[in-house]
Amino acid sequence: MARSITVGTIEDIILQGMLHGHVLRSPVAAGTLVRINTPKLTSAYTLITAQDIPGSLFLNNLSPPIPVLAASQIHYIGEPVGLLVGPDRNKLEELASETEVIVEETEAYFDTAIFGSDRILAKKTVQNKNIDAIFKKNTFALEAVYNTVFQEHWYPECHGAVASYSYDKMLIRTATQWPFHVRQAVASVLGVSENDILVETTELGIHLDGKIWYPSHISCLAALATYICKKPVKILLNRLEDMQYSPKRPASQFVIRTATGKDGELLAIEGRPIVNMGAFGPFAGEFINRLSLGMLGSYRCPQIRIEGYAISSNLPPAGPFAGFGFSQANFAIESHIWSITDTLQLNPLEWRKKNALCKGDNLLTGIPIRDSVPSEALLDTVADMSDFNRKWSAYELLSRYHRSLDKVPLDTPLRGIGISLGYQGNGLLFEGSDKGTFGIEVTLEKDGSLLIKSSALGSNDETKSIWIAIAGEILGIETSQIKFAPLSTDQVPDSGPSCLSRNITIITKLIQRACETIRKQRFREPLPITVRRFFRPTKAMKDGQPFGMLSWGAAVVEVEIEPITLTPIVRGVWLTIDGGKILSETIASRAIKLSAVHALQWASSSPLYYVNGKITPDSLESYSIQLQNNPPPISVEFNWNENRDPKGIGELPFTLIPGAFAQAVSQAIGRPIRSLPITPYTIEEALLKREKQP
Amino acid sequence: MTIPFILNGEDVVAQCSVDKRLVDILRDTFKLTGTRADCRSGVCGACSVIFNGRLVPSCLIPAFKVKDGEVITIEGFKQTIEYQDIILGFNQSGAQPCQFCETSIILTIEALLSHNLRPEPQDIVAAFVDIQCRCLDPNQLLDIIKTISEIRQKRLYGRSA
Numbered sequence: 098m099a100r101s102i103t104v105g106t107i108e109d110i111i112l113q114g115m116l117h118g119h120v121l122r123s124p125v126a127a128g129t130l131v132r133i134n135t136p137k138l139t140s141a142y143t144l145i146t147a148q149d150i151p152g153s154l155f156l157n158n159l160s161p162p163i164p165v166l167a168a169s170q171i172h173y174i175g176e177p178v179g180l181l182v183g184p185d186r187n188k189l190e191e192l193a194s195e196t197e198v199i200v201e202e203t204e205a206y207f208d209t210a211i212f213g214s215d216r217i218l219a220k221k222t223v224q225n226k227n228i229d230a231i232f233k234k235n236t237f238a239l240e241a242v243y244n245t246v247f248q249e250h251w252y253p254e255c256h257g258a259v260a261s262y263s264y265d266k267m268l269i270r271t272a273t274q275w276p277f278h279v280r281q282a283v284a285s286v287l288g289v290s291e292n293d294i295l296v297e298t299t300e301l302g303i304h305l306d307g308k309i310w311y312p313s314h315i316s317c318l319a320a321l322a323t324y325i326c327k328k329p330v331k332i333l334l335n336r337l338e339d340m341q342y343s344p345k346r347p348a349s350q351f352v353i354r355t356a357t358g359k360d361g362e363l364l365a366i367e368g369r370p371i372v373n374m375g376a377f378g379p380f381a382g383e384f385i386n387r388l389s390l391g392m393l394g395s396y397r398c399p400q401i402r403i404e405g406y407a408i409s410s411n412l413p414p415a416g417p418f419a420g421f422g423f424s425q426a427n428f429a430i431e432s433h434i435w436s437i438t439d440t441l442q443l444n445p446l447e448w449r450k451k452n453a454l455c456k457g458d459n460l461l462t463g464i465p466i467r468d469s470v471p472s473e474a475l476l477d478t479v480a481d482m483s484d485f486n487r488k489w490s491a492y493e494l495l496s497r498y499h500r501s502l503d504k505v506p507l508d509t510p511l512r513g514i515g516i517s518l519g520y521q522g523n524g525l526l527f528e529g530s531d532k533g534t535f536g537i538e539v540t541l542e543k544d545g546s547l548l549i550k551s552s553a554l555g556s557n558d559e560t561k562s563i564w565i566a567i568a569g570e571i572l573g574i575e576t577s578q579i580k581f582a583p584l585s586t587d588q589v590p591d592s593g594p595s596c597l598s599r600n601i602t603i604i605t606k607l608i609q610r611a612c613e614t615i616r617k618q619r620f621r622e623p624l625p626i627t628v629r630r631f632f633r634p635t636k637a638m639k640d641g642q643p644f645g646m647l648s649w650g651a652a653v654v655e656v657e658i659e660p661i662t663l664t665p666i667v668r669g670v671w672l673t674i675d676g677g678k679i680l681s682e683t684i685a686s687r688a689i690k691l692s693a694v695h696a697l698q699w700a701s702s703s704p705l706y707y708v709n710g711k712i713t714p715d716s717l718e719s720y721s722i723q724l725q726n727n728p729p730p731i732s733v734e735f736n737w738n739e740n741r742d743p744k745g746i747g748e749l750p751f752t753l754i755p756g757a758f759a760q761a762v763s764q765a766i767g768r769p770i771r772s773l774p775i776t777p778y779t780i781e782e783a784l785l786k787r788e789k790q791p
Numbered sequence: 792m793t794i795p796f797i798l799n800g801e802d803v804v805a806q807c808s809v810d811k812r813l814v815d816i817l818r819d820t821f822k823l824t825g826t827r828a829d830c831r832s833g834v835c836g837a838c839s840v841i842f843n844g845r846l847v848p849s850c851l852i853p854a855f856k857v858k859d860g861e862v863i864t865i866e867g868f869k870q871t872i873e874y875q876d877i878i879l880g881f882n883q884s885g886a887q888p889c890q891f892c893e894t895s896i897i898l899t900i901e902a903l904l905s906h907n908l909r910p911e912p913q914d915i916v917a918a919f920v921d922i923q924c925r926c927l928d929p930n931q932l933l934d935i936i937k938t939i940s941e942i943r944q945k946r947l948y949g950r951s952a
Binding site for chain 2: 106108109251253254255300302303305335336337683687690691694695717718721722723727728730731
């Protein structure tokens with residue numbers, strides 16, 4: 098097991114004379130901040146507002162910039178407007194509860210039903226004049242609306258940061274996926290050089306890509322408090338605060354219209370994805386690009402028209418979550434394809450095999466896919482594993498019989514099975530393309546040990562174990578001789594954000610290349626030998642090919658609807674994955690199974706709602722990240738091939754499972770399911786609709 | 792208020808207000824930071840302790856309830872042979888709970904196995920329903936607990952199931 102290179106957890110960091118920070122938040126969703134009335138504060142307690150910020154008032158390394166503390170305009174309930182700092186957390190809570198934040202309220206917008214151009218954060222348009230002619234022709238056209246809801250990350254430790262002075266530098270300790278982003282943000286807010294800021298990473302735990310930018314915000318608040326009070330300051334959000342105000346997976350809506358030929362092949366897709374990014378909406382452009390691309394699924398379609406919008410609202414900013422847009426989009430298109438195959442009475446497996454993308458087909462940018470696409474092999478394998486054809490035929494017969502009756506008989510469990518195909522794009526999309534000079538450094542020391550320096554940090558030790566195994570194999574070094582430099586910005590180079598499988602696809606490759614270079618130099622040059630390697634976007638990426646590489650997968654989900662409670666119980670999940678070179682089958686299989694559980698939880702648990710712009714406190718008790726029934730058996734198989742590059746695969750279950758799950762429930766009840774999560778209420782509603790409109 | 796109780800096998804006394812939460816007494820007074828204060832609503836399970844033989848969320852136990860009771864925290868439990876069974880089971884399964892979930896998972900397993908040495912899958916699911924953990928696959932957890940159960944049966948009775 099790799100040794101820990103982080104500095105423990107934020108909660109456990111206790112420093113001499115440390116103060117605590119309590120964030121004062123806006124009670125309303127939109128308006129103008131008038132004043133903050135605190136009770137009389139003793140000399141030990143300090144109120145910090147936007148006027149006290151010495152440098153930039155905004156997190157400048159985000160687009161659009163986000164205010165560190167609102168100075169005037171309020172954008173959402175819970176927006177930080179001030180910071181109370183003092184030695185006793187309980188006293189701070191008491192003071193905060195007595196503090197009045199007075200805001201002149203204006204009209205707030207929470208949803209995306211109606212929006213003006215001023216609320217459009219990012220837009221993705223693919224125009225196509227020929228498409229109307231296709232829809233006018235005598236083809237089978239189908240239009241439907243699909244919805245997905247917010248999802249909470251439920252981090253093992255809530256967002257927080259500890260700031261203190263270490264000699265002449267400011268030291269920030271926080272759980273972040275990108276320590277150099279924190280450094281840049283803090284330096285800009287304090288108006289100092291980046292070299293005056295040190296960032297050390299604390300234990301991250303399973304972060305599901307939710308700790309990319311928000312830790313920078315909390316760190317800026319802690320750093321500001323330390324700068325003003327000249328003492329160490331810790332800010333650690335409590336669980337309810339974290340749930341109510343930290344970024345979530347955003348809610349999205351898709352309007353999809355398709356025209357299909359006589360064999361069910363897609364002739365045209367017209368789509369309008371809309372995502373509610375909350376206030377500011379960092380990464381809105383990336384999101385809408387991913388939704389637009391994901392909405393086309395993994396299937397060939399000659400005519401495409403897209404009009405996608407990322408919309409701002411007066412909800413807390415939404416942010417990345419594992420799957421990053423693809424999970425919502427794939428659910429929509431896979432559910433839509435269920436409606437097509439169901440109406441045309443086609444076998445969904447055969448339809449997918451016939452219409453799946455192939456090598457040479459275009460993705461949204463018009464650049465052809467260069468690698469082979471193993472969709473047929475993946476679909477065949479997953480169908481064999483799950484006995485899909487037999488089960489689908491049996492359940493289909495039953496479903497058709499039930500549909501011929503006035504009412505679905507609920508004396509026995511209803512069953513259904515669904516299949517989906519999808520891919521995971523590794524790395525950032527289109528304009529993202531990893532613009533920075535991100536890299537790693539590897540040193541073969543005089544004593545023969547190897548030191549790897551990288552700011553990339555896995556949510557567990559498994560990625561590090563893979564890096565150790567690779568370096569050990571290339572250089573023939575004992576794994577105990579391979580060490581990692583502590584995760585501090587003065588000791589490691591910026592390796593970019595640890596998200597979207599970059600650790601596997603980019604950092605692993607860089608470490609591999611650095612070790613190979615050391616192997617060549619080893620007996621020619623004196624020790625120590627240091628090799629640095631930097632990531633450069635490939636030619637294909639510069640040409641517009643989205644993502645560095647694609648990993649593919651297929652999934653089957655079998656469901657039984659419990660007849661009394663209408664609870665959808667998952668009987669089994671089968672996945673086949675083409676992840677390139679699998680570095681450790683055990684670790685990969687374990688990661689896929691865990692992601693599959695998280696994906697199922699999102700697809701089937703109680704939804705998380707904002708009520709008038711705020712998540713209600715009782716959501717803390719009603720929202721669970723656990724599966725409420727016995728965990729289903731999950732089988733994973735890998736598609737072994739000659740591919741020499743490892744690819745990211747951890748997000749594939751988020752892309753594949755919700756769509757397959759929705760199809761399985763749709764088949765079981767004989768009605769299309771068009772929103773996530775699928776709960777007993779959703780099923781009851783669908784059955785009632787069926788009775789009204791047979 | 793003066794509150795005498797047994798903490799990890801030792802007689803201790805805490806001076807605090809009657810309504811102070813047990814989790815705060817453990818962390819602030821006794822510096823037992825393995826018990827984590829997270830949701831403070833009894834939802835997440837991170838503050839689990841064994842109180843009078845039962846697994847409880849210590850954030851919901853007020854100080855006056857602790858008087859004359861017995862509390863075992865993860866630090867105390869780590870000194871026992873039962874803990875060794877659990878760690879051996881995890882090692883044999885090749886999995887580890889993360890630093891954040893360690894306390895709740897280990898103490899929940901102990902609470903489960905101390906009452907039912909051969910739990911059925913549904914018993915395990917029921918025992919873990921109040922633990923908010925993202926780090927272990929529930930199916931894997933079933934296998935781990937089965938392994939631990941066998942290790943313990945072998946230690947107690949000289950044979951496994």
